[in-house]
Amino acid sequence: MKIIKNWWKQLKSKKLLLAGVMVTVLVIAGTGVWMQKKSSNDTTEIQYEQARVTRDNIIVGFDSDGNINYSKVNLRFGVKGTISEILVTEGDEVQKGAVIAKLYDRDYQDQYQLALAKLSDSQEQEITNLLDSELRLMNLEAELERQRDLYDEMETIPEAYSANELKLKKLELAGKETEYEHLKRKYEIQKNKSISQDELSVKMALENLEETILYAPVSGTLLSLANKAGERVSDEQDFAVLHENDAVKASTRVIEYDVGQIKVGQKVYVTVEALPDQRFTGQVSKVNSLPVSDSTGLVNYEVEIDILDPSGELKDGMNCSVSFVIKEVTNCLIVPYRAIKIVEGKQVVNVIDENGNTIEKQIKAGFTDGTNVEILEGLNVNETVIYTRSR
Known part of the structure; x- marks a missing residue:
């Protein structure tokens, strides 16, 4: 009889434990369902972005890495001898025909x-x-x-x-x-x-006597001098380097898939890593017909660009990025591309008026680069458009 009572107590205890476990599982499951529903409700809330109508340029093209190159002329004497006189210093502006240096001519x-x-x-x-x-x-x-x-x-x-x-x-x-x-x-x-x-x-x-005087063949800035007065030079040794007409170029290599989009005279923009806040305008001056293969096996073509508005801060050898312009619309009204909707076949945008209310305006869009779009009609500078944030 005692054994039966003990057995009954153990069975009762196990039932209570099982019931407690089941209650705990149900509570956890319910909490998870509630949190999932709450999260679902939160994500279904529509979020918006705002943007002002501004004036800017829209450019379509492609970029390529390159380097800044000075148009340089290496100067050397036509004969060997000892330098008697140097009439310029590095950094001087010299004119074509100016005397750079002389040799003893006895x-x-x-x-x-x-x-x-x-x-x-x-x-x-x-x-x-x-x-x-x-x-x-x-x-x-x-x-x-x-x-x-x-x-x-x-x-x-x-x-x-x-x-x-x-x-x-x-x-x-x-x-x-x-x-x-x-x-x-x-x-x-x-x-x-x-x-x-x-x-x-x-x-x-x-001719040998005349070669003892070194003249500037072009105008430009003297970049370097290799020797001093009293030192000997040979006719195979560069004596000076002249920046020809202060012309600045950029050179880059373009892969064969893109080179067909490049033509001589094409507009480009050039930026250098050392001057991130400046952008220079240039145009393509030469596209080499002979290819250059790199270590990856890709075929590239050398492209040379004349920089039309160089500054003294541009230095020979600087790394740069060259943006080849395929199409450009300048000084146009722009808004984000996502702000435009098509309603009943018409282009419209939502605009916040001066009272803070959202109104719908019909517009006429133009050129786009896939991020921004040109506004031809319907909006003014500094108006604010509102649109659904992309997920």
Whole structure:
């Protein structure tokens, strides 16, 4: 009997425990359902965004990374020597034809004077030779005339001479005529000779002397000087670098899929990492026809851009981003693209009026880049549009 009572107590205790567990599970499940419903109600609440009508540009295009490049001219002396004088310093603005530096020219002066002396001697000798050739030609011409007269005389009285004598005299006359023609041709060549070896030597010596002075071939800013006065330079060594006409360019590589959208003269915008608040305008000046392959195997083409409004802050080698403009609408009214709705076939937007009420306005939209849209009619600057926030 005692055993039965104990068994009954244990069974009763287990039932109570099971009932408690079931109640707890139901409470948790109910709480979860309530929270899910509350979350569902919260997410179904419509949220809105506002935007002011502003004036700006809408641009469609694509970007490419590149570098800023100065149009540079490397200057070097045409001969080797020692620098005697430098007339400019780095950063100077120089004009085309200005003297940059000079070499000591004593040796080149001596070479030029020596070449002139040799030319003078050779010219005197040439005149003497020419006079001698002219005299020989005149003597030969006189001899030829005498031979002709003699042969003509022999022909008039053939009975006084044998046939063999006439034949020999005719051959002698023909030989003399040939000799005369050769000497005459040689004399004409000698007389009309335009330049001699010595004249060429003078010309080269003068050019070497002139090469001791380094001139600016173009106008621009002097970027660097490689040597100082008193130092030696060679004709294979760059002495100075000149920023040609202060022109600034940008270069970039464009993949083959995009290069077909680029044309010479096309408008671009250039921004540099070092000057994030500035944007420069440029135009495409060159699109290379030969491809360049990179490490990934993609085919690229070099594109060169002239920057039309450069500033002194743009430095050679700066990293930049080049935006190629496919289409652009400037100084237009814009609103977010999502603000426009189509109601009964008409373009409309919701606008907050001066009393804070939301009203619907019909508008006419224009060009869009997928983010903003041009407003042609129906809105004014600083009006506020309201639209459903995207999820």
